[in-house]
Amino acid sequence: MNKTTIYDVALRAKVSLATVSRAINNPEKVKPDTRERVLKVISELGYKPNAFARGLASRKSTTVAVIVPDMTRASMAEMMNGIADIARVYKYTMLLYILDHDELNEEDMLRDIIAAQVDGIIYLNDEVTADQYDFLLTMRNEYNIPVVLTNTVYPDNNELPSVSIDYEKAAYEMTQLLIKEGRKNIFMVSTVRKYMVNDLKESGYLRAIEEAGLSPKIMRTSGRVNVNTEHFNEYFKNHVVDGVIAVRDSIAVSFMNVARANHISIPEKISVAGFQNTKYAILARPQLTCVDVPIYDIGAVGMRVLTKLMNQEEVTEKEIVLDHSIIKRQSTR
Amino acid sequence: MNKTTIYDVALRAKVSLATVSRAINNPEKVKPDTRERVLKVISELGYKPNAFARGLASRKSTTVAVIVPDMTRASMAEMMNGIADIARVYKYTMLLYILDHDELNEEDMLRDIIAAQVDGIIYLNDEVTADQYDFLLTMRNEYNIPVVLTNTVYPDNNELPSVSIDYEKAAYEMTQLLIKEGRKNIFMVSTVRKYMVNDLKESGYLRAIEEAGLSPKIMRTSGRVNVNTEHFNEYFKNHVVDGVIAVRDSIAVSFMNVARANHISIPEKISVAGFQNTKYAILARPQLTCVDVPIYDIGAVGMRVLTKLMNQEEVTEKEIVLDHSIIKRQSTR
DNA sequence: CTGAAAGCGCTTACAG
DNA sequence: CTGAAAGCGCTTACAG
Numbered sequence: 001m002n003k004t005t006i007y008d009v010a011l012r013a014k015v016s017l018a019t020v021s022r023a024i025n026n027p028e029k030v031k032p033d034t035r036e037r038v039l040k041v042i043s044e045l046g047y048k049p050n051a052f053a054r055g056l057a058s059r060k061s062t063t064v065a066v067i068v069p070d071m072t073r074a075s076m077a078e079m080m081n082g083i084a085d086i087a088r089v090y091k092y093t094m095l096l097y098i099l100d101h102d103e104l105n106e107e108d109m110l111r112d113i114i115a116a117q118v119d120g121i122i123y124l125n126d127e128v129t130a131d132q133y134d135f136l137l138t139m140r141n142e143y144n145i146p147v148v149l150t151n152t153v154y155p156d157n158n159e160l161p162s163v164s165i166d167y168e169k170a171a172y173e174m175t176q177l178l179i180k181e182g183r184k185n186i187f188m189v190s191t192v193r194k195y196m197v198n199d200l201k202e203s204g205y206l207r208a209i210e211e212a213g214l215s216p217k218i219m220r221t222s223g224r225v226n227v228n229t230e231h232f233n234e235y236f237k238n239h240v241v242d243g244v245i246a247v248r249d250s251i252a253v254s255f256m257n258v259a260r261a262n263h264i265s266i267p268e269k270i271s272v273a274g275f276q277n278t279k280y281a282i283l284a285r286p287q288l289t290c291v292d293v294p295i296y297d298i299g300a301v302g303m304r305v306l307t308k309l310m311n312q313e314e315v316t317e318k319e320i321v322l323d324h325s326i327i328k329r330q331s332t333r
Numbered sequence: 334m335n336k337t338t339i340y341d342v343a344l345r346a347k348v349s350l351a352t353v354s355r356a357i358n359n360p361e362k363v364k365p366d367t368r369e370r371v372l373k374v375i376s377e378l379g380y381k382p383n384a385f386a387r388g389l390a391s392r393k394s395t396t397v398a399v400i401v402p403d404m405t406r407a408s409m410a411e412m413m414n415g416i417a418d419i420a421r422v423y424k425y426t427m428l429l430y431i432l433d434h435d436e437l438n439e440e441d442m443l444r445d446i447i448a449a450q451v452d453g454i455i456y457l458n459d460e461v462t463a464d465q466y467d468f469l470l471t472m473r474n475e476y477n478i479p480v481v482l483t484n485t486v487y488p489d490n491n492e493l494p495s496v497s498i499d500y501e502k503a504a505y506e507m508t509q510l511l512i513k514e515g516r517k518n519i520f521m522v523s524t525v526r527k528y529m530v531n532d533l534k535e536s537g538y539l540r541a542i543e544e545a546g547l548s549p550k551i552m553r554t555s556g557r558v559n560v561n562t563e564h565f566n567e568y569f570k571n572h573v574v575d576g577v578i579a580v581r582d583s584i585a586v587s588f589m590n591v592a593r594a595n596h597i598s599i600p601e602k603i604s605v606a607g608f609q610n611t612k613y614a615i616l617a618r619p620q621l622t623c624v625d626v627p628i629y630d631i632g633a634v635g636m637r638v639l640t641k642l643m644n645q646e647e648v649t650e651k652e653i654v655l656d657h658s659i660i661k662r663q664s665t666r
Numbered sequence: 667c668t669g670a671a672a673g674c675g676c677t678t679a680c681a682g
Numbered sequence: 683c684t685g686a687a688a689g690c691g692c693t694t695a696c697a698g
Contacts, residue, residue, distance in 0.1 A: 003447075005675060016685045021677060031683055048444040052388035053675030056690045061385070066429065071410045071417070081404050084431040093449060096399065096427040098417040111381040114336075116426060225615050253616045260618065280616060282558050283586045285593065338691060349669045354693060364667055386691030389674045 004045045013041040024049065051093075055117055064092050064306060065118040067109075069099045069127055074250075074278045075295045079124055079150060082299025090307045092119070110135055114143060120306045121147045124299075126197050128154050136160060146309035150302035151295065153196040161315060163302040165324040167197055170275070170291045171204030171245065173326060177289075178243040178271050179212045181333055186243030187217045189251055198247045201275065205245060217241075225254050232258040242270050249274035253284045256331065271332040286330030294322050337378045346374040357382065384426075388450055397425050397639060398451040400442075402432045402460055407583075407611045408628045412457055412483060415632025423640045425452070443468055447476060453639045454480045457632075459530050461487050469493060479642035483635035484628065486529040494648060496635040498657040500530055503608070503624045504537030504578065507659060510622075511576040511604050512545045514666055519576030520550045522584055531580045534608065538578060550574075558587050565591040575603050582607035586617045589664065604665040619663030627655050 010017040015034060023030045023038040030038070041047075055061045066083060068076065087094055095116055097109060113121065121139055128136070133154055139145045140160065149162040171188075178186050188205040190198045202218055209216045219235060221228040232255055246252035252274030259266055266272055266286055274281055274290040281288035301320060308315050343350040348367060356363045356371040363371070374380075388394045399416060401409065420427055428449055430442060446454070454472055461469070466487055472478045473493065482495040504521075511519050521538040523531045535551060542549045552568060554561040565588055579585035585607030592599055599605055599619055607614055607623040614621035634653060641648050 003675095007675085017676080018678080018685060018687095019683085022684085025677075029683075034683080046444065048448040050389070050450065050675050051448045052385045052394070052450060053690090054677075055385035056383070056389050056692085057675075057677040059677095059690075071414050073410075076410055077404045077406075080429075081431065084404070084429070085433075088433060093445070094429040096413075096417070096429040098414065100418075100421060111379065112426070115381040115384045117383065117385060225612070250612060250616060257616065257618050279558070279583060280613065283583060283590065283613060283617070285590050285618075336691095340691080350692080351669060351671095351694080352667085355668085358693080362667075367667080383691050386674090387693075389676085390691075390693040392674075392693095 003050075004047045006047070006049065009038065009041050009045060009047050012045070013038045059117070061117045061119050062092050063095055063116065063118050064120040064122055064303075064310075065095045065097055065113050065116065067097045067099065067121060067123045069125060069132075071098050073125055074280075075125065075151065075276060075293065078295045079299035082296040082301075083122060083150075083303045086300050086303035086307065090303075092303075092307070110138065113139070113145075118145060120310045121145055122302055122306055123147065123149050123152055125151050126153065126195055128152050128196075133157070133160075146306060148302045148306045148309070151293075151298045153200060155196060155199075157319075161305055161309070161318050161320070163298050163305060163320045163322065165293055165298070166321050167200040168204040168207070170293075170324045170326075171201040172208045173204075174245055174273050174291055175205045175208035176212075177326065177328075177332065178245065178273065179208060179214070181243075181271055183243035183271055184214060185217065185240050186214065186245065187219050187239075187241055189244055189246040189255060190218055190220050191247060191251075192220045192222055195247075201245075201247050221251070223248065223251060225250070228254050229258055233262075236262075244270060244272045246272070246274050249276050249278045249280045249288060249290055252288055252290070252331070253280050256284060256286070256288070267331055267333045273332060277327055281327075281329070284331075289329045289332040290327055292325045292327050294324065297322055336383075337380045339380070339382065342371065342374050342378060342380050345378070346371045392450065394450045394452055395425050396428055396449065396451050397453040397455055397636075397643075398428045398430055398446050398449065400430045400432065400454060400456045402456075402458060402465075404431050406458055407609060407613075408458065408484065408626065411628045412632035415629040415634075416455060416483075416636040419633050419636035419640065423636075425636075425640070443471065446472070446478075451478060453643045454478055455635055455639055456480065456482050456485055458484050459486065459528055461485050461529075466490070466493075479639060481635045481639045481642070484626075484631045486533060488529060488532075490652075494638055494642070494651050494653075496631050496638065496653045496655065498626055498631070499654050500533040501537040501540070503626075503657045503659075504534040505541045506537075507578055507606050507624055508538045508541035509545075510659065510661075510665065511578065511606065512541060512547070514576075514604055516576035516604055517547060518550065518573050519547065519578065520552050520572075520574055522577055522579040522588060523551055523553050524580060524584075525553045525555055528580075534578075534580050554584070556581065556584060558583070561587050562591055566595075569595075577603060577605045579605070579607050582609050582611045582613045582621060582623055585621055585623070585664070586613050589617060589619070589621070599664055600666045606665060610660055614660075614662070617664075622662045622665040623660055625658045625660050627657065630655055 006017045006020050009020045023035045136147045140147045147160050151164050206216050221231045274288050277290050277292040281290050339350045339353050342353045356368045469480045473480045480493050484497050539549050554564045607621050610623050610625040614623050
């Protein structure tokens with residue numbers, strides 16, 4: 001067990017513990033040769049400052065809270081990788097808070113996070129309710145803890161720094177692509193449950209459709225495969241369709257499955273597109289055309305912005321919009 | 334900002350800070366009415382003990398390290414949910430350590446984790462190298478930090494508690510299923526990169542094949558779709574095949590895509606099965622028969638075991654094997 | 667059942 | 683550039 005403490009290092013390096021502390025935290029304040037002597041002892045002893053003592057004394061934790069509302073999102077893992085890689089570079093540890101669906105107790109979480117004394121908060125993915133947004137604002141304004149939103153859409157956000165892509169534009173471009181293919185009856189397949197990010201996709205779709213003088217057709221279904229399969233079967237009996245843009249890859253694939261079961265060939269009869277560029281898109285047949293969201297980068301850039309904020313550096317751009325791209329595959333012509 | 338401390342509570346409740354501390358940590362040691370008075374003040378003030386001070390004084394952190402070697406695994410998110418739900422119940426906070434692929438610096442991580450003073454460690458998923466295993470043993474034996482492996486296969490493990498399913502048996506059963514369908518040329522499609530969990534699947538496959546007097550055929554390919562598509566095309570030109578069991582759903586789907594491109598009907602000509610029961614399996618056409626791994630439960634049970642160990646409770650079963658099941662869909666007959 | 671006091675292992679003004 | 687000392691906010695023997 002024999003934990004080595006700062007005293008052990010000081011003793012062996014023949015300096016005071018204050019000097020050891022400085023050698024670690026403010027090396028420039030220590031004379032080069034003593035600094036080296038101290039650092040040598042540190043590595044000999046394998047000394048690592050106790051995080052609690054350090055946090056208590058300095059009021060800094062070099063810890064960030066990663067708040068995840070929904071762990072099952074396909075993009076989660078990839079975004080976490082982006083965050084983790086940057087966190088590693090800047091020596092931050094990640095505290096993971098997965099929101100509980102049953103009872104979102106912001107009050108409790110607030111206290112937990114404050115007790116944990118995190119230096120920053122990064123909020124992942126899509127949905128943030130008004131309550132949650134207020135909670136994040138409280139953290140920032142009253143507790144002075146920097147907050148960054150990554151891949152999170154909040155329409156009235158003009159307070160918190162964010163990193164995302166322009167979903168409205170992406171949907172606009174994708175819709176234009178189908179229009180240029182000559183499609184006239186293009187449906188946007190969105191979700192029954194309301195997601196702000198899907199609202200943006202719908203807006204972009206509507207803008208392109210209206211510009212082209214076509215009539216907008218938005219269908220809302222479930223993300224659950226067995227449910228939406230039924231729904232597609234029923235719905236498209238009575239609707240003419242030659243284009244489908246789904247808000248998620250998996251929904252697009254689900255639609256393609258129904259189309260194939262009904263002997264409707266894709267992309268000959270219907271062009272289909274999705275969002276995200278997941279593995280579903282590549283494994284599907286035909287392979288799915290979709291918007292590629294640079295999810296790793298969103299995480300990495302978000303964490304980088306957070307490190308700047310935690311370090312009191314100036315962040316000029318509040319709302320960072322990364323480039324997306326459209327990946328054309330076999331489901332469109 | 335005004336952080337409320339234990340002194341504020343003590344003052345207002347007219348007791349010493351020791352009593353406040355006891356009211357929180359050892360309520361039974363405090364007279365009921367003082368206890369209630371203290372707790373009332375605590376909730377009035379919204380007091381939450383500072384985690385650092387607490388950790389420093391008590392040497393306990395109510396924090397567990399969740400070590401994730403590979404975040405991109407499909408099972409990751411679901412297992413995290415299981416862990417998080419139980420962690421929440423027992424009031425543990427999760428520190429997330431995502432291993433760096435480039436340089437697995439166990440030494441550094443060990444120091445980090447020790448510095449963080451976690452009460453327990455949970456190691457997720459599949460691979461653990463000999464070095465990593467040694468590292469975990471060191472944590473347990475020298476630093477006295479309980480460790481639990483979840484869904485992690487280590488052949489020589491007889492030290493660390495683990496929660497998993499019996500992959501050998503699952504593969505054995507799946508192979509038997511295809512044999513009963515009358516398949517004679519059943520391939521196991523495994524990975525080029527060596528994974529211990531896939532070794533187990535191969536063993537189970539071999540056992541069933543040998544029992545049936547058939548000849549074993551193991552093919553190894555890449556998990557990357559574009560690579561294995563090529564590979565499948567090439568390989569099966571020269572091989573007779575009427576059954577395929579892939580070590581992962583996505584590989585099975587990839588194989589089905591190649592089969593369809595070559596106008597080989599599934600399951601008429603070839604039965605195909607996978608492992609995990611991911612969304613790929615359901616979105617594929619035909620829908621994929623596969624082994625269902627109760628991944629949420631593995632996480633939840635693992636965390637539960639860890640709470641017991643951290644709480645010095647006895648854990649009778651060192652190696653917990655949860656039930657799996659085989660989900661028959663359209664890719665087998 | 668309760669309080670005074672030591673101590674956990676650091677950081678950081680303050681002197682020098 | 684370096685050291686002595688206070689203090690961060692708790693827990694926990696030790697008395698009573």
